[in-house]
Amino acid sequence: MEIHHHQYEAVIVGAGGAGLSAAVYAARGGANVAVISKLYPPRSHTGAAQGGINAALGNLEEDHWEWHMFDTVKGSDYLGDQEAIELMVRKAPEIVYQLEHLGLPFDRTPEGKIMQRPFGGHTRNYGEAPVKRSCHAADRTGHMILQTLYQNCIKEGITFFDEFHVLDLLLEDGVCRGAVAYEIATGDLHVFHSKAVLFATGGCGRIFSFTSNAHALTGDGLASVYRRGVPLEDMEFFQFHPTGLYPLGILITEAVRGEGGVLRNDQGERFMERYAPTIKDLAPRDLVSRAIYLEVREGRGIGGKDYVHLDATQLGQAIIKAKLPEIADFCRTYVGVDPVKQPIPVKPTVHYAMGGIPTDIDAQVIVDDQGTPVAGLYAAGECACVSVHGANRLGCNSLLDIVVFGQRGGVRLAEYVKGADFAPLPPEPEAWSVSQIERFLKGPGDHQEKIGALRAEMQELMMRDVGVFRTEEPLRQALAGLKALKARYQEAEIDDRGHRFNTDLLEAIELGNLLELAEVAAAGALNRQESRGAHYREDFPQRDDANWLKHTLACKVAGQIEFSYKPVSITKFQPKERKY
Amino acid sequence: MKAHFKIKRFNPEKDREPHWEEYELEVEPTERVLDALQTIKWEQDGTLTLRRSCAHGICGSDAMVINGKNRLACKTLIKDLGSHITVEPLRGLPVIKDLIIDFTDFFAKYRSIKPYFINDEPPPDVERRQSPRQRARFDDTTKCILCGICTTACPVFWADSRYLGPAAIVQAHRFLFDSRDQGAEERLPVLSAHGGVWKCRTVFNCTDACPQGIDVTGAIAEVKKLLLFRKL
Ligand SMILES: Cc1cc2nc3c(=O)[nH]c(=O)nc-3n(C[C@H](O)[C@H](O)[C@H](O)COP(=O)(O)OP(=O)(O)OC[C@H]3O[C@@H](n4cnc5c(N)ncnc54)[C@H](O)[C@@H]3O)c2cc1C
Ligand code: SF4
Ligand code: FES
Numbered sequence: 001m002e003i004h005h006h007q008y009e010a011v012i013v014g015a016g017g018a019g020l021s022a023a024v025y026a027a028r029g030g031a032n033v034a035v036i037s038k039l040y041p042p043r044s045h046t047g048a049a050q051g052g053i054n055a056a057l058g059n060l061e062e063d064h065w066e067w068h069m070f071d072t073v074k075g076s077d078y079l080g081d082q083e084a085i086e087l088m089v090r091k092a093p094e095i096v097y098q099l100e101h102l103g104l105p106f107d108r109t110p111e112g113k114i115m116q117r118p119f120g121g122h123t124r125n126y127g128e129a130p131v132k133r134s135c136h137a138a139d140r141t142g143h144m145i146l147q148t149l150y151q152n153c154i155k156e157g158i159t160f161f162d163e164f165h166v167l168d169l170l171l172e173d174g175v176c177r178g179a180v181a182y183e184i185a186t187g188d189l190h191v192f193h194s195k196a197v198l199f200a201t202g203g204c205g206r207i208f209s210f211t212s213n214a215h216a217l218t219g220d221g222l223a224s225v226y227r228r229g230v231p232l233e234d235m236e237f238f239q240f241h242p243t244g245l246y247p248l249g250i251l252i253t254e255a256v257r258g259e260g261g262v263l264r265n266d267q268g269e270r271f272m273e274r275y276a277p278t279i280k281d282l283a284p285r286d287l288v289s290r291a292i293y294l295e296v297r298e299g300r301g302i303g304g305k306d307y308v309h310l311d312a313t314q315l316g317q318a319i320i321k322a323k324l325p326e327i328a329d330f331c332r333t334y335v336g337v338d339p340v341k342q343p344i345p346v347k348p349t350v351h352y353a354m355g356g357i358p359t360d361i362d363a364q365v366i367v368d369d370q371g372t373p374v375a376g377l378y379a380a381g382e383c384a385c386v387s388v389h390g391a392n393r394l395g396c397n398s399l400l401d402i403v404v405f406g407q408r409g410g411v412r413l414a415e416y417v418k419g420a421d422f423a424p425l426p427p428e429p430e431a432w433s434v435s436q437i438e439r440f441l442k443g444p445g446d447h448q449e450k451i452g453a454l455r456a457e458m459q460e461l462m463m464r465d466v467g468v469f470r471t472e473e474p475l476r477q478a479l480a481g482l483k484a485l486k487a488r489y490q491e492a493e494i495d496d497r498g499h500r501f502n503t504d505l506l507e508a509i510e511l512g513n514l515l516e517l518a519e520v521a522a523a524g525a526l527n528r529q530e531s532r533g534a535h536y537r538e539d540f541p542q543r544d545d546a547n548w549l550k551h552t553l554a555c556k557v558a559g560q561i562e563f564s565y566k567p568v569s570i571t572k573f574q575p576k577e578r579k580y
Numbered sequence: 581m582k583a584h585f586k587i588k589r590f591n592p593e594k595d596r597e598p599h600w601e602e603y604e605l606e607v608e609p610t611e612r613v614l615d616a617l618q619t620i621k622w623e624q625d626g627t628l629t630l631r632r633s634c635a636h637g638i639c640g641s642d643a644m645v646i647n648g649k650n651r652l653a654c655k656t657l658i659k660d661l662g663s664h665i666t667v668e669p670l671r672g673l674p675v676i677k678d679l680i681i682d683f684t685d686f687f688a689k690y691r692s693i694k695p696y697f698i699n700d701e702p703p704p705d706v707e708r709r710q711s712p713r714q715r716a717r718f719d720d721t722t723k724c725i726l727c728g729i730c731t732t733a734c735p736v737f738w739a740d741s742r743y744l745g746p747a748a749i750v751q752a753h754r755f756l757f758d759s760r761d762q763g764a765e766e767r768l769p770v771l772s773a774h775g776g777v778w779k780c781r782t783v784f785n786c787t788d789a790c791p792q793g794i795d796v797t798g799a800i801a802e803v804k805k806l807l808l809f810r811k812l
Contacts, residue, residue, distance in 0.1 A: 039641070040683065042725070043633050043641050045633070048639070097703075100708060101708065103696065103697025103699075103758070105718070106707070106715075107715065108710055108715045111709070112710050112714075113706075113709065137722070151695050151696035152697075154691055155697075214639065215633055248636075250635075250636045329793075333655060335610075450626075451622070451626075495626030498591060498594070498627070501677040503630075
């Protein structure tokens with residue numbers, strides 16, 4: 001294994017929508033920046049986003065940022081930070097126009113403006129009725145955003161290290177010094193000495209078994225900073241998207257319901273009318289997912305099984321072809337269902353981590369309730385928690401989040417590196433990474449435990465005990481189970497002992513990250529004794545603002561998880577009961 | 581059902597030549613080939629190496645030759661192949677290991693056509709207008725996920741590695757037919773140069789194989805026409 005050394009003012013880890021936005025604006029701000037990504041940038045999971053990106057453009061009907069703000073705050077079950085939300089929604093129209101100016105091919109209205117459609121939880125006049133706010137390009141909006149941003153990075157001449165897997169953050173005395181990456185093609189290590197690092201490594205849905213998240217979404221960035229003593233915020237809030245294609249978990253966008261599709265149980269009943277009389281099928285995801293689970297529990301799943309139907313047959317061939325072509329393709333390819341003629345089988349699928357690395361509105365990582373920053377450390381996108389999504393994210397607000405805060409992070413990064421020096425590297429910066437690799441490459445070879453089997457056990461356990469409905473006892477069992485899995489992970493071995501493209505090794509390292517994060521999520525779920533947004537405790541079914549209107553910070557101290565808290569920023573909207 | 585996989589393996593750290601290895605496993609007919617390959621990796625042989633991420637045909641990671649045809653492993657179901665399945669790396673680009681090919685040349689060619697929006701006029705405060713018809717004009721080529729299937733299915737590319745290949749031309753088409761873009765003058769020289777569109781012999785392998793259903797040959801033909809028209 002060779003060790004290579006690089007120096008860049010700023011390093012961005014991750015090349016999805018957040019990382020690429022940051023890169024464009026860091027470069028424009030004059031920073032000498034490198035982007036490191038374990039996937040080729042256009043393979044990032046931002047490309048999977050289907051439905052759209054929100055902005056109150058009002059292209060088709062009246063809309064205002066204040067309405068968007070209210071919906072986002074209410075959708076977050078009042079846990080979202082209102083200062084950050086206000087900034088994001090006020091900035092949204094400018095961000096969407098900027099994307100258009102960068103070449104993004106949005107769908108168009110007859111007048112040639114950006115096309116918009118309704119989405120879950122987005123309403124007119126503070127909850128009256130659904131509003132057309134989601135700007136989209138068919139059901140490929142994420143693909144178009146990812147492509148457009150990557151194209152503009154090429155235009156800016158940004159340096160990429162493609163298929164480099166970051167293993168470790170170099171952080172000492174509260175000052176960021178760079179990162180260590182593993183070159184997948186060769187097995188060499190690369191030490192990146194930098195003044196600043198921005199993590200944009202996306203989600204960690206792979207801690208669960210039934211998910212819309214890519215195999216690559218293993219939370220590496222979250223785990224890397226967590227191991228270095230930075231807390232993670234609100235990790236107990238995991239979004240289950242109501243409509244995962246049964247039995248695979250592939251996402252069927254909310255746009256199907258935005259365009260007029262409805263959910264039906266075994267009796268053909270449009271059951272959302274009972275759960276959310278005003279906005280029905282376009283209620284926020286936490287509500288709809290719980291409704292589906294309840295229907296299934298009460299025996300109204302299709303044929304008594306654990307799924308329901310998403311009925312889009314009334315949309316007709318033309319709309320499905322023009323507005324939902326990818327979805328139709330998925331249904332036909334994977335389950336042989338033609339959504340023009342037949343209902344789509346769906347079940348809630350693990351989708352989005354509301355929690356993440358705590359940051360301020362400039363993507364600067366902060367570690368406590370005092371706003372204490374880690375010098376030179378930034379995070380943006382799904383791996384960060386600003387928090388604009390609070391306890392439950394609304395559809396089409398993540399693409400907005402990643403571009404808004406990716407961009408702010410990039411701008412801030414460029415400013416920061418102008419005024420900062422390179423902090424010296426620690427004596428053996430690659431030591432921890434080398435030890436991780438060697439443990440797997442030089443194991444005794446008697447194969448006690450297999451990575452794939454351990455991962456499957458963890459995913460099943462999380463699904464069963466840390467899912468849509470949670471209670472104390474199963475959560476305690478989950479924590480005990482995870483502890484046992486972590487111990488067995490220490491004995492696990494891999495088959496591939498080579499240096500070239502060793503994905504066996506990388507999957508093993510990723511599992512280490514997943515186990516760490518699964519534990520934080522389960523511990524946070526046990527700790528939070530209330531129900532809010534996506535976190536639903538059957539033994540504490542009410543929201544408890546008196547005790548729990550606060551963010552959780554989970555920190556690793558001497559191998560144990562310690563919790564502390566941070567207040568929620570409440571400016572315009574006082575917490576109210578959440579009804580739809 | 582029982583499935584029989586025959587996979588072309590090559591690890592240059594150990595092997596002098598590629599060789600075939602065979603695996604048997606229980607699968608559901610509705611499973612993806614990708615699922616089966618991962619089961620083999622996770623349960624039988626961890627050294628089997630492939631790229632994958634999204635597992636539903638949108639990231640372009642797992643293009644490979646399956647039963648003789650270029651396909652995405654995650655968009656190919658076992659039931660459409662039968663119980664005997666052969667898997668090889670894409671042809672025409674160097675193999676790094678097993679099913680992993682080296683995409684360096686592919687992305688260099690992609691970059692050579694200037695795959696980004698060019699319009700130096702100051703933008704309006706809102707969106708640039710584009711009619712639904714103008715938008716539809718280049719819709720097909722916006723779908724490209726850069727999976728490499730078309731380029732590595734092209735006999736012209738196999739024979740002459742200087743050829744840009746269909747994927748790069750598809751990307752050029754996406755901008756050339758976008759009413760807002762003004763970069764044609766910069767792109768057309770690359771497209772009309774020696775390795776450019778004129779190499780295409782309309783074999784249609786690319787169109788047949790594209791997992792996004794893009795009319796690749798049609799896009800190349802449109803770029804050819806544009807070049808002819810410009811020259812007149
Ligand atoms: C199927 C699906 C549909 C969605 N639809 C919508 C929608 O319509 N609207 C909406 O607003 N949101 C949607 N979302 C959510 C949204 O798409 C994601 O939250 C968002 O794209 C995340 O972007 P990101 O840039 O943070 O991360 P990603 O795009 O996931 O990128 C992560 C990057 O980090 C890199 N990386 C990870 N680990 C490492 C490492 N160790 N070393 C180096 N690089 C690393 C990866 O290579 C990748 O480049 C959807 C999500 C899914 C899963
Ligand atoms: S045109 Fe089709 S086959 Fe070619 S790279 Fe794009 S998506 Fe793949
Ligand atoms: S894994 Fe993404 S296209 Fe197959």
